[in-house]
Amino acid sequence: MSTQEISLEKLRVRQPRFEGIESGHRACLGCGEALAARLVTEAAGPDVMIANATGCLEIFTTPWPESAWRLPWMHSLFENTGAIAAGMESALKAQGKPTKVLAFGGDGGTFDIGFQALSGMLERGHNVLYVCFDNEAYMNTGIQRSSSTPHAAMTTTSPPGSERMGKRHLKKDILSIVASHHIPYAATSSVAYPSDIRKKVRRAIAIEGPTFMQIHCPCPLGWGHEGAHSIEVARLAVQTGLFPVIELERRELIGSMPIREPRPVTEYLAMQQRFRHLFAKNDSRAVEELAHIQALADHNIKHFNLRGEGADALDSEGADTVRRGGMRRS
Amino acid sequence: MIEVRIHGRGGQGNVVAAYVLATAAFTEGWHAQAFPAFGAERRGAPVVAFVRLNDKPIRRRCQVAKPDYLIIQDEALLQVPGLIDGLKPDGSVLLNSNKEPGAFAGLMPNNIVTLPATQLALQHLGRPVPNTALLSAFLKLTGLMPTAALGRALEQRFKGAILEKNIALIEAAGDSIDAGAWQEVANA
């Protein structure tokens, strides 16, 4: 076996990473979901089996006769991912194999059509990590609203108009629902914090039993921003308090990413075309909705105790990193 | 019957181009048909759309295998094998490119016209969506219908500032074109 000397400075760059997903897939430029899937599979390693719901991820990674997956992977239908995963897990258990089952679904396949199967899988305690890639709408079919779509967001089935200001209903709190199944670990994360994703995946996989992750993934096409701004948008979602990054163990809040300087929601919303009706001039409804959304953010910050204090040596917010790199203002 | 195939990349308004062209023709009394061929398209992926124009109702719904015209919204697509397949021997190509047609002479024996549509779009719309500029040039080249028909079709889809900018764009694009250069073939 040959060895190679690598300096400490270069070590972080040179360290080998497991690539569960190959490049060359057909995702859009700046796709948050593609990045999240790469990070999850990197952290999970090769001894896994994947059940994947219908959606963007499945479509852009497997245009027959090509596949981007270097892992055993199956797509069945839209609504049954939890059940497929439960079946895989049951078989592997019967065979005495340690291979971990991962279930992948978008928000549509998790919050809505796949909800029943997910609930069953969680309730029966299957040893599966379910990852929801949350881009807040049915993106694969052309940007229709799901129950994960945030309040007031524009989608093709929740368009603003004289009678409406985007989606009427609130974003479903899937994490609480999932946690109510008494599962050992449920967490949110965001593509703006790749190390956080990897850390949480490793944590979840090490647990014997059902675990769940909801990863916030910007969709440039569906949210209406440049692909180059995906990370910035994702970070603002966290820093406004609109997407809390938290961890629950059997419903107890055991960890959260602190926000040291909460950003006003308008900074986040203004970057996305799907909220542009909230900035319409002379529309009192828009003013009202902006206040609504700010109240939602404020509530999250209070409820999950997200307000951080002082400097953090680990710079977990990443805000300084962005400033060093230069924040885009256009 | 005139058959047009429009090649583009997802995000360039390829399907809208086909719909707008057909709508413009309809306002001029043509029978028109437009439809896309969908892949699992994502932004940037190659997409194709078809347009048929006729003086009688159009009944066939197959994809256009032998187009009279190709409109190519992105030069990079010339690398896709089979892109120009089926183009009629006397068919013509309108290509979105900053280069002169001579640069493409080796690729195909047909009549090629280039238009810097992306540049024009950036100038007038601030976004690199080349479709309306190319349609305007197409109408000027073929003499099939006046630019005003295109304007009417755009009015059905856009309003306010976006519409105004597109109208300015199609005027500019049309002006830069040799009117009627393809008229003989169009009238055949």
Place this chain on the structure above:
Amino acid sequence: MLKALEGSQAIAETVMLCRPQVVAAYPITPQTHIVENIAKLVANGRMNCEFVSVESEFSAASLVLGAASAGSRCYTASASQGILLMSEVLYNIAGLRVPMVMTCANRAISAPLSIWNDQQDSMAVRDAGWIQLYCADNQEAVDTTIQAYRISEKTELPVMVCVDGFTLTHTLEPIDIPDQDMVDAFLPPFNFARALNPRNPISVGTLVSPDFYPEARHSHHHALLDAITDIVAADADWQELSGRSAGGLLAADGPDDARIGILTLGSIYGTLSAARDEYTDLPSTRLIRLRAYRPFPADALRRACEGLTDLIVLERALSPGYGGIVAAEVHSALAAMDSTPRIHSFAVGLGGRDIPLELYRKLHDTISSGEVAPFSIIDVDLDKLPMEDRGLGRAVNG
């Protein structure tokens, strides 16, 4: 008013004209533009209805069942996987004899996964007890949707309007959208006698023992057969009002001396019709397009096939391990004729494979020997398959 519209948009505007009070929507390609257009009409105040974005197709069908049962005219649309997911509810709606209309944007069924057009989805639920009407173009889709509400509410049978996905839904062409007055004159207000009502309470959906189940199913079956009269009447009345027929039970056209017929459902008719005009060297051909598939118009079909020596049944689906679905039913219907044509059964355009004009010639060439070959998928390209998958050299008709 004649406008250049995408099929989906025309259907959405037509649904608006029919004044449903409740619309349930779950997105699935290629139906999405229909529900998106309806969402826009609602958001802009042009359409006054409860627009509910449900969490699955199973819920979409369930929601409209609840809505119709509570006395509202309603609408939903789906395709492919969605039709299958809601299939349990479809049987339930029909068995409960609840009137409603839905659009099926015909699309192939997984696996293999496909978003493209064929008719496996509606064929899969042909026994659910719904009326099924197939549209050859977008004008028929508009006119049939309007007629569907009248037929459904008169017969108390739900109606599935089948519109080829992408091929029709995403095609822009000139379509005449009737004005509101015409539709109001044609469609009476929703009036469902067995709607749930506190003032006259009934129980719906009870357990039925073997003592009465056959009778209920007999009644259902005959209601569907009797609906033939209403389908014919609705089209005749609509023709009087609008000047247009949407195809009645079926439509046959071609030279009187034609001895060869081609029977199809849906949009493939247009391409065959254009091909017939192009290929003037080929024998005279009668094109029969079936609009009503359920109830199955056996009498009308027999009349339409008079004088034919050969009938090609060209379908957009199959029953794997058997062959042509429509062909089997056509066989059965035509067996009662004094002189039955040879029936040739093919499937074509599965999974959205493009159907070229040249198919017309290929069909004629294939049947020219006078033999009746076993069912085949006529546009399959065996070279794409490994040798052992080509299905050749194996015993058939086992």
